[in-house]
Amino acid sequence: MTTPLRTVGLLGGGVIGGGWAARFALSGIDVKLYDVDPEAPRKMNEIMTNARRAYSKLTLAPLPKEGTITFATSVEDAVTGVDFVQESLPERLELKQKVLAQASKAAAPDTVFGSSTSGLLPTEIQRDMVNPERFVVGHPFNPVYLMPLVEICGGDRTSQATKDRAREVYTYIGMQPLMLQKEIDGFIADRLMEALWREALWLVNDGVATAEEIDDAMRFGPGLRWSFMGTFLIYRIAGGEPGMRHFMAQFGPALKWPWTKFMNVPELTDELLDTICAQSDAQAGTATIRELEALRDDCLVAVMQGLRGHDYGAGRTLANFEKALFGRGATPKLTTDGPVMAMERVIPADWTDYNGHTNDSRYSQLSSEASDCFFRSIGFTDAYLASGRTFYTVESHIRFLDQTHQGDKVKVMVTVASYDDKRIHLWTEIVREDGVVAATGEHLFLHVDTKTGKTSPMGADMLAALKPIGDAHAKLPKPVGIGRRVGEKPAS
Numbered sequence: 084m085t086t087p088l089r090t091v092g093l094l095g096g097g098v099i100g101g102g103w104a105a106r107f108a109l110s111g112i113d114v115k116l117y118d119v120d121p122e123a124p125r126k127m128n129e130i131m132t133n134a135r136r137a138y139s140k141l142t143l144a145p146l147p148k149e150g151t152i153t154f155a156t157s158v159e160d161a162v163t164g165v166d167f168v169q170e171s172l173p174e175r176l177e178l179k180q181k182v183l184a185q186a187s188k189a190a191a192p193d194t195v196f197g198s199s200t201s202g203l204l205p206t207e208i209q210r211d212m213v214n215p216e217r218f219v220v221g222h223p224f225n226p227v228y229l230m231p232l233v234e235i236c237g238g239d240r241t242s243q244a245t246k247d248r249a250r251e252v253y254t255y256i257g258m259q260p261l262m263l264q265k266e267i268d269g270f271i272a273d274r275l276m277e278a279l280w281r282e283a284l285w286l287v288n289d290g291v292a293t294a295e296e297i298d299d300a301m302r303f304g305p306g307l308r309w310s311f312m313g314t315f316l317i318y319r320i321a322g323g324e325p326g327m328r329h330f331m332a333q334f335g336p337a338l339k340w341p342w343t344k345f346m347n348v349p350e351l352t353d354e355l356l357d358t359i360c361a362q363s364d365a366q367a368g369t370a371t372i373r374e375l376e377a378l379r380d381d382c383l384v385a386v387m388q389g390l391r392g393h394d395y396g397a398g399r400t401l402a403n404f405e406k407a408l409f410g411r412g413a414t415p416k417l418t419t420d421g422p423v424m425a426m427e428r429v430i431p432a433d434w435t436d437y438n439g440h441t442n443d444s445r446y447s448q449l450s451s452e453a454s455d456c457f458f459r460s461i462g463f464t465d466a467y468l469a470s471g472r473t474f475y476t477v478e479s480h481i482r483f484l485d486q487t488h489q490g491d492k493v494k495v496m497v498t499v500a501s502y503d504d505k506r507i508h509l510w511t512e513i514v515r516e517d518g519v520v521a522a523t524g525e526h527l528f529l530h531v532d533t534k535t536g537k538t539s540p541m542g543a544d545m546l547a548a549l550k551p552i553g554d555a556h557a558k559l560p561k562p563v564g565i566g567r568r569v570g571e572k573p574a575s
Contacts (some may be wrong), residue, residue, distance in 0.1 A: 084255050086248065088112055092165035092190070094158060094182060096123045099199050100171035102227025104152055105134035109228065110256040111147030116154055117161035124154060134228040141229070158182055159189035167252050169221065171199040176207060183218070184211035195248045197221035202269040205238035216242040219249045222270055223258075231259040234270045278345065285344045302396050311382040319363050320379060324372050327363035331356055381432065406465070415460050415497075417548075419555035422496035422512065423460070425453035430491045441487045441521075450481065450511040450524030453495035457509065461548040471533045472542065474507070478527040482564055485521045492516050499553040500565060504540040505530050507549070510562050523564055 091107050093100050096118035104114045104127060116127070131152070138146060155161035162168050168190060172179055183196065190196075196218045198208055209218035219237050224230040233253045237246050250260045263270060269277060279301075286292045292300070308317050315327070322330030331351065338348045349355060367375065390398025415425045428449060436442045455463075458474060487493060493513050500508040511524040532539035541549070 084251055086166070086251070088166050088252055088255055090115060090165045092155070092162040092168040092186075093117065093171065094161060094168065094186060095171035095173075095199075096120065096127060097171065097173075098225060099223065099227060100169075101127050101130040102134075102225060103169050103171060103199070103223070105130055105228040106256050106258075108150040108152050109134060109138050109146060110150070112150040112256070114150055114152045115161045115165060116152060117156075117158055118154070127152060130228075134226075137226075137229055158186050162186045162190040162194065165190070165194065167248075168194055168196045169199065170196060174201060174203065176203055179203065179208050180211050183208065184213070187213040187215075187217075193217065195219065195245050195252070197249055197252075199223055201273050204266055204268060205236055205241060206266060207238075209238045209240060215240045217245050219245050220270070221249055221253060222273070224272065231257065232261060232272060233258045234261050234263060234272060236263040236266055236270055238266060282343055282345065303400065307383060307386055307397060308379065310386060312379060315359075315363055316366055316375070317379070319367060320372065320375050326360070326367075326372070328356070328360045331359065384431075385433070409459060415456050417460050417552050419551060421559065422498045422510075422556070423457060423552070425456040425460075425495050425497045425511075427492065427494045428452075430487050430489055430493065432489045435489050439488060441491075443481075443483065446483065446513060446522040447479065447481050447524070449493070449495055449513055450479070450522075450526065451476075453497055453511050454509055454526060454528070457497045461552070462542070462545040467542065467545070472539065473531055473533055474528040475531045476526060477529050478525075480525040480567075480569070482523045482567070483521075484523065485515070485519050487513075487515060487521045493521065498559065498562060499549070499556040500525070500562070501557070502549060502553040504546055505538045507553075510565055512562075523562070525565060 090113040093104055093107075093114060093116045096104065096116045097120075100116070100118065104116055107114050108131070116123070120126070168186065170179065170183060170186075172182055179198065179200065183198075187196065192214055194217065196212070198205070198218070198220050199222060200208065200220055201222060205218065205220045208220075209215040212218055215238070219235055219241050222234040222236070224232055235246060235249050235253070246262065250262065253260050261271065267274075283294075283297050286297055287294060305317075312320075318330050318334075319327045322328070322333070335351045335356075338351065339346075370378070387397045387401045390396045391401050392398065394402060415423050417423055426449075430441055430445075434441050434445045463474070493515055496512045496514060498510040498512075500510045502508065507528045507530075509524075509526045509528070511526070512520050513522040513524075514520050529538050530541045531537065540546075
């Protein structure tokens with residue numbers, strides 16, 4: 084950053100102002116916050132608790148020392164001696180004009196002011212300010228400490244230097260600035276959300292759908308794609324190899340059909356069509372339709388798998404589908420004449436490290452998933468878990484023997500090294516299609532009563548299913564490397 088950002092002044096500490104305080108503080112910047120609400124300190128403390136929790140999961144990078152948050156006694160106090168000011172007052176033009184006029188007299192002449200307004204015009208807000216050229220709208224989205232988008236829009240008197248400084252500040256705290264080409268009510272994102280919101284209200288009003296059904300339509304459908312590709316790029320893909328022009332030719336006439344209450348749309352003139360197609364070409368760059376499809380698919384998988392970890396939305400749908408697949412025979416076939424082939428997997432692109440090899444942690448994941456598959460084959464069902472019985476991993480040892488890469492198909496073989504009624508000792512081998520063993524895993528599991536947290540005997544049915552496999556595997560040749568300590572050299 085060309086100009087240091089050490090302290091910011093915040094005017095307003097509600098939902099948005101508190102979110103700004105959290106984002107700045109967690110970025111290592113001191114905050115001076117002014118708010119007339121006597122409950123502001125309590126509310127701010129609660130916002131920070133949530134923000135810290137979110138940031139602990141957001142990034143693996145080490146965070147800077149957290150900035151301080153102090154409560155200013157006046158507007159003047161909040162903006163004195165700060166490097167940047169963000170206003171987040173209630174959405175009333177007269178109030179913003181009054182407070183910003185007051186604040187601009189007290190702040191240093193070159194201090195840049197950003198406003199969180201959701202739709203008021205910056206030209207009107209900056210009207211009464213001292214040095215109005217240092218004012219810009221920096222419109223965020225809730226929660227501010229997580230949502231990256233900030234729309235930057237200047238007024239008639241806003242300088243380019245102010246826009247550049249605002250972009251620099253917001254980028255520094257991990258946001259994605261969007262520079263508006265023109266001043267417009269509601270800016271870009273809010274206008275798009277407002278159009279969707281108005282149509283949703285009509286659907287409820289007309290008895291077409293409930294609020295929940297409308298939300299489901301978005302979160303299980305277009306909302307997933309919009310989260311990473313937006314509207315135009317998704318529609319370009321829908322046009323197939325010919326691209327956006329083909330999509331517009333197919334679906335452009337639908338703009339005249341009564342699919343929405345908002346029928347006032349621009350005429351699809353040749354000029355407008357050429358503009359959209361040229362912008363779409365620039366957006367896609369050199370990426371082919373197949374490359375864009377692959378990117379879309381990878382992003383969708385990432386979103387749904389992320390949601391699965393929270394058992395919510397499309398993630399819950401995916402989890403339920405997985406359970407159904409296991410119920411349809413996706414559990415491995417138990418074999419007594421050799422190791423059990425527990426699972427097969429193709430190495431995905433996001434598993435590779437900076438060397439282009441599968442990341443170390445993924446071999447542990449594969450061994451763990453294969454062990455789970457084996458447990459299911461001997462009766463470790465949801466009902467069994469619900470009865471208060473489970474397996475805990477108490478020891479694991481992974482050996483890395485060879486490499487796998489994106490696209491490699493691997494299978495995981497499981498051998499029961501030993502067992503009794505309270506423990507299972509498993510040996511896993513991750514094998515490439517060419518027969519090379521890329522990694523081995525050795526794991527000890529204890530059967531536990533979840534109510535007491537102590538070991539307990541397995542259920543009789545599970546033990547009966549395990550016994551013939553374990554007894555047969557005990558007669559197999561001892562796997563090479565089993566029981567080996569870390570760093571032990573292979574026997575010559």
